[in-house]
Structures are given as C-alpha cells and as structure tokens.
Amino acid sequence: MSMEEKQNSQTSLDFNQNIFKPTSREEIVEIVKNCYKKNIPLEINGLKSKNKIGRNFQSEKTLDLSEFKGIIDYKPEELYIKVKAGTPLKEIIEELDKNNQQLAFEPNDFGYLFSGESNSGSIGGVVSCNFAGSRRFKVGSVRDHILGFQGINGKGETIKSGGTVVKNVTGYDLSKLVSGSFGTLTILTELSIKVLPKPETSKTLIIKNPHLKKALDFLGKALSSSTDPSGGVFYPDYFGKNFVLNDLTHDGGLTAIRIEGPINSVDQRLKKLSKELSLLDQELSILDNEQSNIFWSRTKNLEVFKKLESNLSRIVLPISETLPVIQKLKSYDIKYFVDWGGCLIWAAFETLNAKILGDIKEIVKKHQGYITLIKIEDDLKASADIFTIDPIKYKISEKIKRSFDPKRIFNPGKMYTGI
Amino acid sequence: MSTLQMPKVDNAIMSKKDKIALDLRGIINSKNVLSNPDELRPFETDGLTAYRKMPLLVVMPETVEEVSQILKYCNENKVKVVPRGAGTGLSGGSMPLEDCVLMAMGKFNKIIEIDYENRCVVTQPCVTNLAITHAVQDKGFYYAPDPSSQIACSIGGNVAENSGGVHSLKYGATTNNLLGIEVVLMDGTITKFGGKAMDAEGYDFLGLMTGSEGLLGVITEVTVKILKSPEVVKAALVGFPSIEDAGNCVAQIIAEGCIPAGMEIMDKALTKATNDYSKAGYPTDAEAMMIIEFDGTEHEVEAYIQKAKEIAEKNNSSSLKISKSNEERLKFWAGRKAAFPACGVLAPDYMCMDGSIPRGKLAEVLNEISRLSKKYNLPVANAFHAGDGNLHPLIMFDANDKESLRKCEEFGADILKYCVKVGGALTGEHGVGIEKRELMCEAFNDRDIQQQLTIKVALDPNSLLNPGKVYPILRKCAEEGRVHVHGGKTKFPDIPRF
Numbered sequence A: 001m002s003m004e005e006k007q008n009s010q011t012s013l014d015f016n017q018n019i020f021k022p023t024s025r026e027e028i029v030e031i032v033k034n035c036y037k038k039n040i041p042l043e044i045n046g047l048k049s050k051n052k053i054g055r056n057f058q059s060e061k062t063l064d065l066s067e068f069k070g071i072i073d074y075k076p077e078e079l080y081i082k083v084k085a086g087t088p089l090k091e092i093i094e095e096l097d098k099n100n101q102q103l104a105f106e107p108n109d110f111g112y113l114f115s116g117e118s119n120s121g122s123i124g125g126v127v128s129c130n131f132a133g134s135r136r137f138k139v140g141s142v143r144d145h146i147l148g149f150q151g152i153n154g155k156g157e158t159i160k161s162g163g164t165v166v167k168n169v170t171g172y173d174l175s176k177l178v179s180g181s182f183g184t185l186t187i188l189t190e191l192s193i194k195v196l197p198k199p200e201t202s203k204t205l206i207i208k209n210p211h212l213k214k215a216l217d218f219l220g221k222a223l224s225s226s227t228d229p230s231g232g233v234f235y236p237d238y239f240g241k242n243f244v245l246n247d248l249t250h251d252g253g254l255t256a257i258r259i260e261g262p263i264n265s266v267d268q269r270l271k272k273l274s275k276e277l278s279l280l281d282q283e284l285s286i287l288d289n290e291q292s293n294i295f296w297s298r299t300k301n302l303e304v305f306k307k308l309e310s311n312l313s314r315i316v317l318p319i320s321e322t323l324p325v326i327q328k329l330k331s332y333d334i335k336y337f338v339d340w341g342g343c344l345i346w347a348a349f350e351t352l353n354a355k356i357l358g359d360i361k362e363i364v365k366k367h368q369g370y371i372t373l374i375k376i377e378d379d380l381k382a383s384a385d386i387f388t389i390d391p392i393k394y395k396i397s398e399k400i401k402r403s404f405d406p407k408r409i410f411n412p413g414k415m416y417t418g419i
Numbered sequence B: 001m002s003t004l005q006m007p008k009v010d011n012a013i014m015s016k017k018d019k020i021a022l023d024l025r026g027i028i029n030s031k032n033v034l035s036n037p038d039e040l041r042p043f044e045t046d047g048l049t050a051y052r053k054m055p056l057l058v059v060m061p062e063t064v065e066e067v068s069q070i071l072k073y074c075n076e077n078k079v080k081v082v083p084r085g086a087g088t089g090l091s092g093g094s095m096p097l098e099d100c101v102l103m104a105m106g107k108f109n110k111i112i113e114i115d116y117e118n119r120c121v122v123t124q125p126c127v128t129n130l131a132i133t134h135a136v137q138d139k140g141f142y143y144a145p146d147p148s149s150q151i152a153c154s155i156g157g158n159v160a161e162n163s164g165g166v167h168s169l170k171y172g173a174t175t176n177n178l179l180g181i182e183v184v185l186m187d188g189t190i191t192k193f194g195g196k197a198m199d200a201e202g203y204d205f206l207g208l209m210t211g212s213e214g215l216l217g218v219i220t221e222v223t224v225k226i227l228k229s230p231e232v233v234k235a236a237l238v239g240f241p242s243i244e245d246a247g248n249c250v251a252q253i254i255a256e257g258c259i260p261a262g263m264e265i266m267d268k269a270l271t272k273a274t275n276d277y278s279k280a281g282y283p284t285d286a287e288a289m290m291i292i293e294f295d296g297t298e299h300e301v302e303a304y305i306q307k308a309k310e311i312a313e314k315n316n317s318s319s320l321k322i323s324k325s326n327e328e329r330l331k332f333w334a335g336r337k338a339a340f341p342a343c344g345v346l347a348p349d350y351m352c353m354d355g356s357i358p359r360g361k362l363a364e365v366l367n368e369i370s371r372l373s374k375k376y377n378l379p380v381a382n383a384f385h386a387g388d389g390n391l392h393p394l395i396m397f398d399a400n401d402k403e404s405l406r407k408c409e410e411f412g413a414d415i416l417k418y419c420v421k422v423g424g425a426l427t428g429e430h431g432v433g434i435e436k437r438e439l440m441c442e443a444f445n446d447r448d449i450q451q452q453l454t455i456k457v458a459l460d461p462n463s464l465l466n467p468g469k470v471y472p473i474l475r476k477c478a479e480e481g482r483v484h485v486h487g488g489k490t491k492f493p494d495i496p497r498f
Helices: A003-008 A025-038 A089-097 A111-115 A123-129 A174-178 A212-223 A263-276 A289-300 A319-332 A354-366 A391-404 B011-015 B017-027 B037-043 B064-076 B129-139 B155-161 B205-209 B243-255 B268-278 B298-314 B326-337 B339-346 B359-376 B402-421 B437-443 B446-459
Strands: A042-045 A061-064 A071-075 A080-084 A146-152 A158-162 A187-194 A201-208 A231-235 A254-261 A284-287 A311-316 A334-339 A344-349 A370-375 B057-059 B080-084 B100-104 B111-115 B120-123 B178-184 B190-194 B218-225 B232-240 B262-267 B288-296 B319-322 B349-352 B380-385 B390-397 B483-486
Touching: A025 A042, A025 A061, A025 A146, A025 A187, A071 A089, A080 A089, A089 A123, A111 A370, A123 A187, A146 A174, A158 A174, A158 B446, A174 B205, A174 B446, A201 A263, A201 A289, A212 A231, A212 A254, A212 A263, A212 A319, A212 A334, A231 A289, A254 A263, A254 A289, A263 B298, A284 A289, A319 A334, A319 A344, A319 A354, A354 A370, A391 B190, A391 B205, A391 B446, B011 B017, B017 B057, B017 B064, B037 B057, B037 B100, B064 B080, B064 B100, B064 B178, B064 B190, B064 B218, B080 B218, B111 B129, B120 B129, B129 B155, B155 B218, B178 B205, B190 B205, B190 B218, B232 B243, B232 B298, B232 B326, B243 B262, B243 B288, B243 B298, B243 B359, B262 B268, B262 B326, B268 B288, B268 B326, B268 B339, B268 B380, B288 B298, B288 B326, B298 B319, B326 B339, B339 B349, B339 B380, B339 B390, B349 B402, B359 B380, B359 B390, B359 B402, B390 B402, B402 B437, B437 B446
Parallel strands: A042 A061, B057 B100, B080 B100
Antiparallel strands: A071 A080, A080 A187, A146 A158, A146 A187, A201 A254, A201 A284, A231 A254, A231 A334, A311 A344, A311 A370, A334 A344, B111 B120, B120 B218, B178 B190, B178 B218, B232 B288, B232 B319, B262 B288, B262 B380, B349 B390, B349 B483, B380 B390
C-alpha cells in the first residue's frame, strides 16, 4: 500500500449510510475500496439529469457526486479547462463565457424532456453519456474534446490517462473508452476538456419546407459544400409552431442550416449556400445571431419533447439511410425531428412494446445504424434492451469491464445484463 | 547502437521455424510466406532505423479470413506476431522480434468504396494516406489528417499510431476523422467497431484501438470521413527577433479566437538550414520563423489573416509576407517540409524527438533545449507544430562516435522529461513504440500503466501481439534511441518529414 493509499483510509466515512456524498477524492477511494471488499454494487450519480437513461439495475448504495465539484484549472490561452467531475455543466459554461469560449460539442440538456425544465447535469454525466449536440458533424462528439481524465477504478485505485495538451499519443486513449461508458468502467474524478473560441457570429438559414426528402437533400448538399455549416436540422410540420421567433416569417415544417464565423464570412457563405441549394423560389428566413442561438439552444434542449409522456429514442444513421428508415417508422405513429445534418433522428413513439421495439431495432440495424432508448415507459423498461450489442462485442465489453471493475460494482447492468 | 532489450526470445519457437512456415503455408498462399533471410531483410526495421531485428517469418495475408486464421494459429501455438503497414513509423512500432511472425499488410491496398453521399471512404488498411485524398479530390473532397509522410504511410498505420500532421490543429488527428474499423483480435475474432453512422453505441472500442500501436488487434478495414476542400488557403511567413515573441504571438492568435489550419515555428538554426537547402526565401536573420496558414472562404481567410498580421506586429515581428498565390504559399512550406534532409546536410546523424507541451511553455522549453545543447555539446535545431504544442527537436550527432551517440540519447531523454515536467506529453504524434517505452514512467505511475496492461491482457492474454512495445520492459527510465538518421539517409529519404 502506497503512502497515498494509506492516507486515503483516514477519512471518517459512515458506511451505514446508503447515499454517499463525497467531497474529496480520498473519500471516493475509501468508499470504492470498501464496496470492492464487500461486493457492494454502487449506483453512480451526478446531478441526475440523465440517470433515467439506461437499464434498471440493483444497487445497494448510491454514490452522489454532486458535491464533488469545482473548476481546478482554466487556461483560456491553452484552450483547456480542468474540472472535478461533479461540476455542473452550467457553471463551466458560465466560466467559459467570460472568455468568449465554449464547449463546442454543445451537449444536450435532457432536463426539459424528463422534468420540464433545464437541467444540463454535471460534466461527468455529459462525458459518461457522450451525447453531442447539433455541431457533432463538424467538431466531433464529447469524446473528441476530452484531453484526459483521472478516475477511480473498481478496486479503488486512482488511474489517469491523457493530459491537458491536445496532441498526445502516449499509451492507450482511455479518455475515449470512458466516454459513453455510462459510469460502468470508472468513477470519473477529474476531466480535462478542450475548449474553443465562440464564433464571432452565428446565423441560421431557415427554409420553409414540410418534406423530409427535400430537407435531406438540402442538408446533404449543405454539408458537402465548402460553406462549412455547423448545424443542420429538419422539423416536420407539427413542430413548426414551436419556433416563434421575430425573424421567422413562416410556420410549419422547416429545414434550418447554421453558419458560424466572422460576420463578413458568414454573410458570404449564406449567400453562396442559397445559390448552391437553388433556393430562389423557396420561402426563406435568416435568423440573426441572437435568434439563431435561441433556435439551436431549443434544439439542443429537445424542447419539442418537453415533458414528453411517451417514449423517446435516438436513432443514428448514415444520411443515405435516414429517409428509408423514417418512411418505415411512420407506420408506428412517431413524431420526430432530424439533427446532425440528417444523421440523427429523435423519434417519439406513441406506443411501444417489446414486439414493436424488436421490429424497429431490426429496421435500424438493417440500415447500418443504431437506436438508443432515451425515455421509456416503466413497464417496458424492465424487460427491454436500452442499448443493442452483438455477441462478439458483448464478449469484448465484458472483458474490458472486468479490466476496470473486476467485481462489477459500478452501475452493474446499466448498459447490458452481466456488464 | 545501444542495445535495446526486447522480450525474451522463445527458443522453442525459433527451433520450430520450418514447421511454423509449413503450417502457415497451409493457411495462405505459400508464396505469401517468406522465410529466407534475403526475403526477410527488407522487413528488419521501420522508420526508426537505429534498431533492426530479422523476423522469424513474414506473412502477407490477402483477406481478412487469412489474417484471422494466422492470428488464431499463432495464438494457439504461442507465436508472437508483429503487424506492419507501410513501415514508415518513427517510434519502432513495427520493428520485428527475432521469434515473431511479421504480418505485412501490404496486400490490403485497395480502396473499397467511395461514398460521397455519406462523405466517407471505406478502404483497406495499406492504402496510403495521400491516396485517399487523391481518390476523392476530383469531386473537391479530401482526407484531413496529413502526416508529413502521407505519400508513403498507410491509413492502417495512421490508425494504429493516431497520426497527426500540420493541420491537426484545426481538423484533429486520425481519431477525430475516423468512422469505423474492422479488426482481427489475437484469438482470430473478426469484428467491426463503428461504421458509417457516427458514435457507435457501447464502449468506444474505435477510440481504444486508435493509437494502440498494434498491441490490441490487426486492422483490416478503415472507414474515414472526408471533407469538402476549403475554397481559399493563405499563409503568412513571419520572422521574430526572439522565440519569446513568436511564442507570445501563438498564444495571442489562439486567445483571439482564430484557429489557423496550421501554425509552425522553426528556430534560427533550422530556418537557416532549411533555407540553404531549399531556397525558400526565409528571414534567416530572425531568431524564430513562423508559418501561419488559414483556410476557408475568401472573407473568412482574409479576416483571420489580417488579425494574425496585427497580432504578429504587436509582438515585434521583424518581417511578414502573406502568400499572394498558391505557388507562393507552397514555397513557404517547401523549406519547412525539408527540415529532415536539411539537417542531414549539417551533421552525419540526427535524432528527431517528438514531445508535446502547453503552447505557453514554448519559450521556456526551447531555452531549456538550448541549455541542454550546450551541456551535451551537441547542436540542435527545432521544428514545432506551435498551434498544438508539438515539438520536434532534431539533435545532431555522429553515430560512429559512441560517446556522441550516448550523449544524444541522454539529451533526447532529458528533453522529453522536461516536456512532461511542464505539463506536456512524451509523444504528440510519433507514438511510444520501442523508442520512448522506458520513459513511460515519467508520464504515468505504476497503477496507470497497470490499468493499461490489464486491458492488453483482456484482449491478448498471452501477450503475443506486438510485445515489447509501448510499455516499459526495464521498469526504469532508461534512455533509448530516437529517430536516427545516418549520412542524411533515412529509410525513405524522399518522404517529407516534419
């Protein structure tokens, strides 16, 4: 036992409690060591904005990281921020705002969906879920912005990977592996995240158009053009009314394309884009910076699904497959919108049961994509697979899980049975 | 050269060479199994030419099924396997072991599919990096990561090393431009991670495999995203009276919110050497020279280049030229791209280091390198991907003089240790390989390394795939060799290196 580990056991934790709220890494280490020794499964939570995503699982104790928070180091000129994992995303964004910087991956705020109001969660939760917003196709996902992390593995050992510099190929890139692992591999304690300057301005071209096929055509062309868009969505007719904005002169179905950068450049690119998309005979609106930001914030917050009572799924596909998949899904009474320039469908199903779910998964798989159930009725949740995995990857995942968490004490079963 | 400790040679395997060759000839076309020393010789080293070992055998599979069967056979018979792409790596990642089967992937050299609608290319791993861009450029697309050896390095090797390049500042390294791979694990399992859809569900095995230096699996297919080529590309060539001024200029450009496509610095020694070599028209009286490149639409590039110009002037720039044509821009780059051969002219040998540091520490680290240069009495020239803090010092020495070599190796190790000390990394883009293996404990403690080794064991329990690479064998921070070039001759003298 190292000196450091010995010191770890000097905290005064009460192990009879069911919810631990540690404020130091030493406490987390002590909790995990204890759970490892006694085979106690732990549910790991941050600000609970996304804890309903994933399978139901049994846990004896809860590790609540909401008090394990704070900005450790922020170097705007080095383009990184280092924070404790329980730090609210909101706090990080506010701090970056002061220097006109941002987290370019614009993570979704699931608070509106689950509770009707904003709860963007903790940074640890954002990384653990790896759900990126509309800028995904341009800047990458959450995992592409994680420079390094420190975490506690299932034996209570403190481990790290990466660092704070952008270029680093020293050893396996474990930052990628822990991103999107839903807290099943390690308890994240510290995260070093790449930050980027905010664009000088953002404008959004909105094309009045109720047709999915036409929308995907616009989005495909826009994303393949040198105008370099940073957002592309399609909202069908039934969601058009959700976007009442001063500069938006029409309602109904819409295709929106965002262009960001220096003002002159944005205007030039918008002009070029309109020409490339042959929009002369279309009804258009252009949202200026402020309204553009509101529009994309509503998209990021999934506000059209605010307090949704039915099921919500997230379907990711190559753009070529989006049209056939939506056409097939229409027979299941869905409401949807398309993000990521045509590659992501947020689809709400009025009714869902095991049979329908199986059919839908089959359709999505056939079209080279995957479906993740984000919100699901309790009855179905007990039996349904939230994530999908093939037997080979299951076997590999099982081995990787054991290499981090040999006794399966971290969120056991949250992703898959037995993992 | 100094001796390099590699995993213990398995004499039982060595003595079964003929039997193993025979068995492998039963699995794949017999002419694709090489066993004569003359045939094996070309495979004895990669881009890190200081170290050489003849492999036991070389196999050149043609299909993923063959790769799978060979690995399965080797796994069952406890034969070590070293995968190899184009063999241009600079850290010795594909250096053979005496008792290994070297799996040369050269026959996987075809582009499988160009999918413009989904903006991606599906390719076999031994297609060169540049060939991907060549295949799509007529439609105005390109593949963004551009390691300087892109004319020769393979895309599979890029995945294994997570290669970067001059433009990774804006566009990221390989890992950020990859959609999917097909991999064969040591037990012969064939699987795909990722695909044409972004961010596959479940553990990010695509991210884990990228940069794993051939220790976790053999890559048999790669899907990369392609981007629309920018409309306009312009560069500024700026001279500074001190390294500090250049360093401050970099920090301010970043802080102002302009992210250039590339931002390179060379010190006075290298500026002079490359200018003499390539007649690039560099400001040779400047203590530091910088190339700042922007790409995008016309207005965007114009706005950024003006901003960069203002910032450079505020930081005492002594000269400043903005490219007026693409030819002029390429001329700016010509000297920078000739950094390696230019050093070959100055000294019989040089070692190229690859450290990564916080941008703000540039002046401090260069001053330390300059101090060490005096201490070891060896000249050094510095090239630097300044935008993302990736430093390439070129230490000049004479390999025929054992003392000179020893000093060079110590010098190199001292630089990398200093990079880690100021908050940087041992390697920014060349990989750990055998070169920096023993320095891993500078960056990681035992538990960090143990966690990584546990992952290795989970996927390759017998540690047969590319053993002796990345993780320390000596368990002490010994000084090992760097990219070693003798008489100006690299293994591939015509490939640009920077």
